[in-house]
Amino acid sequence: MSLAIAGMGWVTPLGKGVDSVWERLLHGDEASAAAISEQFAERSYSAFRVPGSALTGLAHPRLRRASGISRFAAAAGLDALRSSGVKLDSQNAEQIALIFAISNGGVVYTKRFYSDVVETGAQSASPLLFPETVFNAPASHLAAILRVCGATYTIVGDGAVGLVALKMAEDVMTDESLDYCLVVGTEEVDWLLCDAYWRWRLLRLAPPIEPFSKQKRGMILGEGAGAILLARTGSIAIECAHPGGCYGKRTEAEKILKEMLRDLDQSETDFVISSANGTFIDQAEEGALETVIPDAIIYTPKPALGESVGASGLWQVILGAQALRHREIPPVLHANPNISLRLSFSRTPLPRARQAIVLSSGVNQQLAGLRLGIR
Amino acid sequence: MTNFLPSHTAQLGSTTGEKTLGRVAVVAAGVVSPLGFGLAETLNSLRQARDCVTAVTRFSVAQCRSKTAGQVSDDRLLAGLSKGLHAKRLHRASHMMIHALGEAMTQAPQFTPELIVIGTTSGGMSYGEQYYRSLRQSADLRRAPTWIANYPAQKPVIDAQQEVLGVSAPCQVIANACASGTNAIGHAFKCVRSGRYRRVLTGGYDALSELVFTGFDSLQASTPEKCRPFDRHRTGMVLGEGAAILALENLDLARKRGATVLAEIVGYGISTDNFHITQPDPSGIGAQQAMERALQSARMSAGEVDYVNAHGTATVFNDAAEGMAISALFNGVPVSSSKSMMGHSLGAAGAVEAVVCLLALTGQFLPPNINFDALDDDLDLNIVANKSRPAAVRMALSNSFGFGGTNASILMRRVEA
Numbered sequence: 001m002s003l004a005i006a007g008m009g010w011v012t013p014l015g016k017g018v019d020s021v022w023e024r025l026l027h028g029d030e031a032s033a034a035a036i037s038e039q040f041a042e043r044s045y046s047a048f049r050v051p052g053s054a055l056t057g058l059a060h061p062r063l064r065r066a067s068g069i070s071r072f073a074a075a076a077g078l079d080a081l082r083s084s085g086v087k088l089d090s091q092n093a094e095q096i097a098l099i100f101a102i103s104n105g106g107v108v109y110t111k112r113f114y115s116d117v118v119e120t121g122a123q124s125a126s127p128l129l130f131p132e133t134v135f136n137a138p139a140s141h142l143a144a145i146l147r148v149c150g151a152t153y154t155i156v157g158d159g160a161v162g163l164v165a166l167k168m169a170e171d172v173m174t175d176e177s178l179d180y181c182l183v184v185g186t187e188e189v190d191w192l193l194c195d196a197y198w199r200w201r202l203l204r205l206a207p208p209i210e211p212f213s214k215q216k217r218g219m220i221l222g223e224g225a226g227a228i229l230l231a232r233t234g235s236i237a238i239e240c241a242h243p244g245g246c247y248g249k250r251t252e253a254e255k256i257l258k259e260m261l262r263d264l265d266q267s268e269t270d271f272v273i274s275s276a277n278g279t280f281i282d283q284a285e286e287g288a289l290e291t292v293i294p295d296a297i298i299y300t301p302k303p304a305l306g307e308s309v310g311a312s313g314l315w316q317v318i319l320g321a322q323a324l325r326h327r328e329i330p331p332v333l334h335a336n337p338n339i340s341l342r343l344s345f346s347r348t349p350l351p352r353a354r355q356a357i358v359l360s361s362g363v364n365q366q367l368a369g370l371r372l373g374i375r
Numbered sequence: 376m377t378n379f380l381p382s383h384t385a386q387l388g389s390t391t392g393e394k395t396l397g398r399v400a401v402v403a404a405g406v407v408s409p410l411g412f413g414l415a416e417t418l419n420s421l422r423q424a425r426d427c428v429t430a431v432t433r434f435s436v437a438q439c440r441s442k443t444a445g446q447v448s449d450d451r452l453l454a455g456l457s458k459g460l461h462a463k464r465l466h467r468a469s470h471m472m473i474h475a476l477g478e479a480m481t482q483a484p485q486f487t488p489e490l491i492v493i494g495t496t497s498g499g500m501s502y503g504e505q506y507y508r509s510l511r512q513s514a515d516l517r518r519a520p521t522w523i524a525n526y527p528a529q530k531p532v533i534d535a536q537q538e539v540l541g542v543s544a545p546c547q548v549i550a551n552a553c554a555s556g557t558n559a560i561g562h563a564f565k566c567v568r569s570g571r572y573r574r575v576l577t578g579g580y581d582a583l584s585e586l587v588f589t590g591f592d593s594l595q596a597s598t599p600e601k602c603r604p605f606d607r608h609r610t611g612m613v614l615g616e617g618a619a620i621l622a623l624e625n626l627d628l629a630r631k632r633g634a635t636v637l638a639e640i641v642g643y644g645i646s647t648d649n650f651h652i653t654q655p656d657p658s659g660i661g662a663q664q665a666m667e668r669a670l671q672s673a674r675m676s677a678g679e680v681d682y683v684n685a686h687g688t689a690t691v692f693n694d695a696a697e698g699m700a701i702s703a704l705f706n707g708v709p710v711s712s713s714k715s716m717m718g719h720s721l722g723a724a725g726a727v728e729a730v731v732c733l734l735a736l737t738g739q740f741l742p743p744n745i746n747f748d749a750l751d752d753d754l755d756l757n758i759v760a761n762k763s764r765p766a767a768v769r770m771a772l773s774n775s776f777g778f779g780g781t782n783a784s785i786l787m788r789r790v791e792a
């Protein structure tokens with residue numbers, strides 16, 4: 001089954017608005033990293049944060065106490081609907097499904113909630129914070145805002161979860177009573193998350209993210225949300241959402257990616273939106289791309305926007321769709337110039353581009369990919 | 376890697392939709408819960424109406440109202456598993472999943488899944504807690520990478536497959552709060568029914584954690600007393616833990632290869648009621664819609680249902696709303712909540728309760744609702760009070776409802792020999 005993109009929205013460290021952020025990426029802009037610290041710890045980290053201006057005008061009673069992760073998701077989801085021209089009302093509220101892609105969830109409120117428990121005991125645990133720690137809190141807020149009353153799913157995973165959510169949307173849309181599926185990926189950053197990835201040796205203390213570097217110095221986290229409204233027809237199609245795969249050991253990732261690329265590359269692939277982020281997954285993607293589609297142009301948005309985990313897959317698909325629509329691709333920042341892959345080192349016109357592959361390689365064993373096409 | 380695409384590719388590009396409905400067989404099942412390890416122990420506990428809730432031992436509950444939970448024995452979880460360093464590092468949620476999947480695959484060794492859909496609410500949360508406590512107390516953080524790597528929700532799903540099958544099918548991990556397990560089974564059912572997949576593993580898991588226990592306690596949703604679903608004197612829920620797996624396969628294909636068919640899944644309903652993030656719509660409309668949609672999906676009438684395994688958390692609000700919804704749709708159908716015996720295992724609950732329904736269908740009995748004294752005056756339900764009893768059970772419905780107003784119901788049917 002092929003589904004089409006009817007609307008897109010995102011909230012990123014470079015701001016909000018698909019076209020305005022796209023323009024900034026084309027110009028080679030990179031989000032500014034902010035220092036992120038914690039009262040009880042000496043070490044500080046860097047992260048690409050969403051500017052406050054990106055959330056202006058977002059007011060709804062359900063979001064009054066909600067964490068950043070829910071606000072980002074609501075802003076992106078509402079933008080995706082707005083850009084599609086689809087208006088939800090009581091007549092069609094059952095014809096739309098909502099699928100959320102989440103990785104770390106509401107880490108800010110989770111930390112605050114548990115911190116109270118650790119510091120002063122269970123009697124000071126907050127009943128207001130606890131519901132916001134649940135993975136499906138962002139989805140429930142957006143469902144309430146949109147009055148979606150049918151299928152609502154939150155799925156969790158690593159950086160591949162956004163594409164897994166799109167694959168699930170394809171499965172859900174086999175129900176012909178559904179006209180649309182809104183897929184939202186969202187992530188918020190906290191010091192705790194940075195510390196966890198740093199201890200796992202996947203994060204560096206300050207930018208830049210250097211994709212496909214031999215040194216694998218690590219990633220910088222980014223936050224925000226991406227949203228895609230899927231419909232039955234449209235000019236940009238998800239021609240094939242691959243079921244993906246899971247690696248047991250890191251060394252197995254490249255082999256699985258090769259098989260996925262062979263399945264997805266059924267005709268000429270013009271470009272690939274990679275998920276290279278300065279960690280071990282770059283080597284796996286490089287090896288697979290070099291072997292299977294060495295001629296495709298490669299772009300990764302992570303140096304400009306950061307590794308946004310739950311949101312990243314949706315951002316990548318939005319970028320792929322934008323590149324197909326506008327027939328050009330932004331420059332990859334801070335990449336190794338000696339790499340054998342055809343990276344888009346500068347803003348690159350793609351006058352005849354018709355097909356793109358999006359690859360999402362998670363650091364916690366999940367791999368996913370899909371093929372986009374323009375009709 | 377097993378290439379999962381070929382069987383799937385045949386379906387890509389086709390629009391099978393809901394028109395060409397395949398029948399969906401349950402060809403194997405496995406379970407670990409406070410009721411026991413495996414189907415046989417679980418059946419025995421259900422028949423004997425065992426109260427499997429005990430004092431919490433995993434963390435301090437001195438400052439909580441509630442002091443009890445349904446718990447899975449660590450000694451039994453670790454017994455028989457590989458003693459290597461790798462196994463020791465895994466979260467106990469992974470160990471539960473390994474046991475449940477191991478049992479299921481013993482029944483269906485030739486079952487090669489194309490997809491695995493699992494529900495959970497909190498993944499390896501206790502590892503996150505250990506990491507945070509160690510940070511705050513400047514304690515030894517040498518194990519932090521292990522805690523962090525084993526914390527994510529997909530990890531137990533992948534671990535179990537790697538351990539039992541040696542490979543991992545692509546996984547979709549659903550976190551729809553307390554409805555996760557039923558949502559996972561329902562979605563997996565639709566995947567097979569639509570013809571897009573032939574064989575899907577599904578189920579749910581959750582391991583008890585301090586953060587979640589404290590959270591429900593802070594909401595005053597959990598009780599210091601016994602869990603008494605639908606009782607006039609109910610005072611709240613008791614938490615639990617566990618894991619359960621069902622292997623789903625296209626019925627025709629299963630029969631063609633000579634597989635034992637334990638039951639059929641015939642319907643799935645999902646609704647979102649948007650009333651409140653932690654409370655159901657008091658009218659019961661969300662629960663009612665989920666059940667109605669499950670019946671519509673199965674093309675069956677309410678009169679054909681012989682048993683309802685209720686969500687039945689024993690909270691005042693849930694049981695009032697669910698009880699109203701059940702009595703609005705069904706006329707005197709026997710109802711029980713397994714949570715009275717084993718607590719509420721959150722993301723695992725829907726999966727464990729699907730196994731309870733499976734056992735009711737294969738064993739021809741009604742599982743009990745224990746700790747029951749007298750029905751809530753505002754409800755009109757036929758509760759299977761305190762003891763299991765023999766009954767002709769051809770069709771069972773299982774409900775799960777969660778935070779965020781997410782509601783799910785599945786319908787299972789007995790397969791005649």
